[in-house]
Amino acid sequence: MATTEKSVPFEEVTFRRFHLHIGFSGCGGQFADGFELGIIGIAVAIAAGPLQLSALQMGLLGAAALAGLFVGSLITGIVADRIGRRTIFAYDMLFAAAISGAQFFATEPWHLLALRLMLGFVLGADYVVSKSLVTELSPIRFRGRLLSLMAIAWAAGYTVAYVAGFLIRDTGPDAWRYMLAISSAPALCIFLFRMSIPESPLWLIKRGRVEEARQIILKKLGPDVALPKVATEVRKRGGEWAALFSPKWRRRTAVGGIFYVCQVIPYFALGTFLPKIMEALHVTDKYSGSLVYNTFLMLGAIIGMVVIDRLSRRFFLISTFYIGAGLLLLLSVNVLGSTGVIIVFALFALTLSAAANLEFMYPPELFPTHLRATGVGLAVAASRFGSALSTFLLPLVVQTYGVGTALVACVVVMVFGGVVCQAWAPETGHVHLDSIGEAEDDRRDSRSVQCAQNETA
Structure with a gap:
């Protein structure tokens, strides 16, 4: 893909169907994240009797996902800068769906606690890669609005979780199981949309993989889009933390x-x-x-x-x-x-x-x-x-x-x-x-x- 006088800079392209796909994939993940975090409040309140939860256990279950999210976001940030964003972005929702579904079978408080910690770790990973990848694939003129839609999607997921919990609460003693298990549905749906999202060309060029970046831009945006002018990264001692x-x-x-x-x-x-x-x-x-x-x-x-x-x-x-x-x-x-x-x-x-x-x-x-x-x-x-x-x-x-x-x-x-x-x-x-x-x-x-x-x- 040769750069011509008519080539459009990568970050200044017009809004295209590809960008809509990116935005939907990011927003869908945030909706799923909000739903996963929002449903636990009403679910734990209903599960308190069947699982004989103490006040301490209820507090731990409510905070478990946040604790996992803390660790997941720290670790994933470094990993995503070293191996790329796309693989994590593509598959983290599949893991989230599997963990959410497994909550249905929890029989002890510690089972649920372990699953909420794991789920929080995965959500922390998605917070990092979603923001990074959607930012790097969005045109500069529409970047703010696409990322703002992700904020709205998270709030919507959090709100819908309460509505879903309210509707399910009277379905019987296992209502809390259905609430937690149904949170796998948004994650599973959005997983299917993410499989065709490519790696960030900016990250590829930074790692010296220029031809891969060229092919992605050619396939997704067309021959009239120029490669980003990004210097290849020279790795230094001390790693990402030292650089930050x-x-x-x-x-x-x-x-x-x-x-x-x-x-x-x-x-x-x-x-x-x-x-x-x-x-x-x-x-x-x-x-x-x-x-x-x-x-x-x-x-x-x-x-x-x-x-x-x-x-x-x-x-x-x-x-x-x-x-x-x-x-x-x-x-x-x-x-x-x-x-x-x-x-x-x-x-x-x-x-x-x-x-x-x-x-x-x-x-x-x-x-x-x-x-x-x-x-x-x-x-x-x-x-x-x-x-x-x-x-x-x-x-x-x-x-x-x-x-x-x-x-x-x-x-x-x-x-x-x-x-x-x-x-x-x-x-x-x-x-x-x-x-x-x-x-x-x-x-x-x-x-x-x-x-x-x-x-x-």
């Missing part, structure tokens, strides 16, 4: 982890115990308030998808941290009436959910191809640790110090995230993936992009 924490990349590594953690702490902590929080703030109908909150979470995800490619990534990231912190601070003074609390919580949900779109696109855009999966894996692992810790601590803080203190703690977390991002976060929205790390100065990364845009205008 080297002077060149450590700020991006810090931003990727810190922004993710500071977003998920209030998201999971407040969302998990929302009825209790609203009750402490004297909301008269805490369940209606929770329904409004969750409705605005879904609405925020959709709005985030619409605006993500119209705003600077950096501006979107920083502003939503400060807006969210301001709304929580207003709640913490506890002077609003019942309706006022619900309105402010709804606005907070809208803001945070819109910003959560960045969790799918910003980490992959921070790192070069040979470090992308490792960097994304580290950010995902940090977020799961933060979400688990905050979910554990929040009810204790509310009980001991009051809801105002818990909300102020979340304010501090969000302000910290905003300050760190304001100091270090680079602009990545208009940066080609094949140019990340090429003769760039991290301290002036965001300014250089803005200046180039101004000069062009």
Whole structure:
């Protein structure tokens, strides 16, 4: 495939059926991931009697997938940067379906615990490879929207899981088995769509496999698309971890982890115990308030998808941290009436959910191809640790110090995230993936992009 004057750069091609296939494969995986994680809450509540679960065992089963996800994302990031993304992306949903189906046959709490740990490991692998591969195969103009759709798909899967659990709950003493087993269906379906997704040409070229990349681009996009101009990777001693924490990349590594953690702490902590929080703030109908909150979470995800490619990534990231912190601070003074609390919580949900779109696109855009999966894996692992810790601590803080203190703690977390991002976060929205790390100065990364845009205008 010779490069001609009419050749289109790989990341600037028009949106094609191939990209639709990529987006659907990534979104389907996220829907399955959300379903797998969402179904456990209602399933464990019903299984408590038949399996004679203690409170400790119920807590462990609820957190098992998150623990597995933490380990899976850390390990898979390194593996995917060394052996490629495609194999893991193609088969992880098959493993997820098999493990989910095996939950039907669990007869002891430890059986279920082991399966949830394994399932979390597989989901952690999918978080990493899905974000990395979809990012590397998407055109730059549509990358944000495709990755935003993955965020919406995850939220949809999580919500549908509760609906499915609600419908199945009265089918008999084995209802919890059917709930957990049926979670294999979305994973199995999407596995079939993933088999024809190729390896990332960016990763192949980075590893010196230029001809393989050329054939993939020719087959999937046509002869008018030019090969990405990516330098072949020269492997250095110390590996991916040493590179991520080297002077060149450590700020991006810090931003990727810190922004993710500071977003998920209030998201999971407040969302998990929302009825209790609203009750402490004297909301008269805490369940209606929770329904409004969750409705605005879904609405925020959709709005985030619409605006993500119209705003600077950096501006979107920083502003939503400060807006969210301001709304929580207003709640913490506890002077609003019942309706006022619900309105402010709804606005907070809208803001945070819109910003959560960045969790799918910003980490992959921070790192070069040979470090992308490792960097994304580290950010995902940090977020799961933060979400688990905050979910554990929040009810204790509310009980001991009051809801105002818990909300102020979340304010501090969000302000910290905003300050760190304001100091270090680079602009990545208009940066080609094949140019990340090429003769760039991290301290002036965001300014250089803005200046180039101004000069062009």
